[in-house]
Amino acid sequence: GNSVTQMEGPVTLSEEAFLTINCTYTATGYPSLFWYVQYPGEGLQLLLKATKADDKGSNKGFEATYRKETTSFHLEKGSVQVSDSAVYFCALISTGTASKLTFGTGTRLQVTL
């Protein structure tokens, strides 16, 4: 079956530090990959996506590249801000699964001044 593995948190960084959150996956077919962000007390917001190998998704300074050879989709940002503090979820949709999102367990990011 499909699964997503994320690095455990919390990740604590100082403002302007470089961020990497690792994500690897197991899936049948050719999945589409996503990063969602959840701010405290809120639902999930789509942060970025990639639908095929070597695609790079980007949004708000965050980037992730779909690496089929390593089955990875690591999230990066060059300079984090306090406002980036949230929980980040890596997720996939595999073909033929009724558009069912499979999520990782989430990684909490805390950015301090």
Place this chain on the structure above:
Amino acid sequence: ETGVTQSPTHLIKTRGQQVTLRCSSQSGHNTVSWYQQALGQGPQFIFQYYREEENGRGNFPPRFSGLQFPNYSSELNVNALELDDSALYLCASSFWGGIYEQYFGPGTRLTVT
């Protein structure tokens, strides 16, 4: 463009009771998916509705049921509530035939005592 809305925001029920949660899709979307997010975990897929029929179901018992209405809004019903049903319930809407982007509502926090 109206986003995904859910009601109620919070709900407290007693074990054995029944509950109905509601979701209005984002305008232009025809598919609704429901997810359960336990504290500290990633969301788990419950089921999806398209054209008013269930179109895929996760590993949840039959006491979790749903409806989709002609205006694409949806309900999630849970019978015989158990303590483990306490969670954040998230509704996501999408357009069937698109590139699987799902947009989430703010969620309903259900507490079962």
